[in-house]
Amino acid sequence: MKTVLIAAGGTGGHVFPALAVARALRAQGVAVAWIGTERGLEARVVPAAGFSVDWITIQGLRRGSLRDLAFLPGRLSVALWQTYRIFRRRRPDVVLALGGFVAGPGGIIAWLMRIPLVVHEQNALAGLTNRWLALLADRVLCGFPEAFRSLPGAMHTGNPVRSEILNVAHPETRLKGRTPPLRVLVVGGSQGASILNGVLPQAVALIDPAWRPVVHHQTGNREFSATKEAYASRGIEARVTAFLDDMAAEYEWADVVVCRAGAMTIAELCAVGIAAVLVPFPYATDDHQTANARFLVDREAALCIPQAEFSPSHVAELIEGLARSPEVGMRMAERSRACAMPDATERIVAACLEVAHA
Numbered sequence: 001m002k003t004v005l006i007a008a009g010g011t012g013g014h015v016f017p018a019l020a021v022a023r024a025l026r027a028q029g030v031a032v033a034w035i036g037t038e039r040g041l042e043a044r045v046v047p048a049a050g051f052s053v054d055w056i057t058i059q060g061l062r063r064g065s066l067r068d069l070a071f072l073p074g075r076l077s078v079a080l081w082q083t084y085r086i087f088r089r090r091r092p093d094v095v096l097a098l099g100g101f102v103a104g105p106g107g108i109i110a111w112l113m114r115i116p117l118v119v120h121e122q123n124a125l126a127g128l129t130n131r132w133l134a135l136l137a138d139r140v141l142c143g144f145p146e147a148f149r150s151l152p153g154a155m156h157t158g159n160p161v162r163s164e165i166l167n168v169a170h171p172e173t174r175l176k177g178r179t180p181p182l183r184v185l186v187v188g189g190s191q192g193a194s195i196l197n198g199v200l201p202q203a204v205a206l207i208d209p210a211w212r213p214v215v216h217h218q219t220g221n222r223e224f225s226a227t228k229e230a231y232a233s234r235g236i237e238a239r240v241t242a243f244l245d246d247m248a249a250e251y252e253w254a255d256v257v258v259c260r261a262g263a264m265t266i267a268e269l270c271a272v273g274i275a276a277v278l279v280p281f282p283y284a285t286d287d288h289q290t291a292n293a294r295f296l297v298d299r300e301a302a303l304c305i306p307q308a309e310f311s312p313s314h315v316a317e318l319i320e321g322l323a324r325s326p327e328v329g330m331r332m333a334e335r336s337r338a339c340a341m342p343d344a345t346e347r348i349v350a351a352c353l354e355v356a357h358a
Contacts, residue, residue, distance in 0.1 A: 007096070008034075033054065083106055094353075121144075123291065157344050158340075182323040186259070193281075196259075200217060207319060216241075278302050
């Protein structure tokens, strides 16, 4: 039995795609090992999914922090030694690194031990760890074609998307025959997005009542009550929730989504085929969410508003325009769907197994 060791951790953007690949590998009879940290999201969700994790001690390097830089050699040495011992015990046939600081020691030890290394970058702008590891890798995969455009042999696989999202009906089937009002889904992510929570109630209130949309707004827990009150105080009926339990059903319902531009969000929008107003998180590393958004904007599959320009009047104008011209939203939905790579998980699994058998 072949063993694939996954090096991924920290945030959902790294962990959830890795988990999708891990499940697909397990379904094909491949043994899956995992390295991560006890401080990252992987500590909670990976064991819950039935995969064991070997822990290493490593943390991110804050840019501009002289203290972090001073401690880096010692911390990296400890993480490399821990990783080496894990690899000696697990004896992986392939190492799959999906970015984040956990991937660094995994990729370096794989290279030193001459274990085949596969790197997958989720964002349109590759992170620092993956940029380094790509130089050592046997195979480089990317969620967006722009990530490693200058690297010969890099393969555009797309990003893994959950099966229930892939099963949402095609936009031609889903949206055909819909009548007003426009259905707007606002998604701030698990922590919520303050800019969306603050602006959307004001924006909807500015829209001509004849074209005012129906709104489902996910706020995160912290600003749930305040956002709900912001709609109610303006006489707007909106379904406001802290969290969404069934994203597939929400996508099925909506005509347009207002959201951030994380890599997995973009992958889901494409898989569903839906119009979107993207508001990139401006403090993401290297502003990679703006690069992610540009992928859809350049293909006329989404609109993008920088956070600094995300004002109630601007948002109201855009949403009312989509309400008055539903064909615009339909065109965006179809173009978004054309960008989808529903077999991304299978492509990544195939690359790992191909390298393992080489």
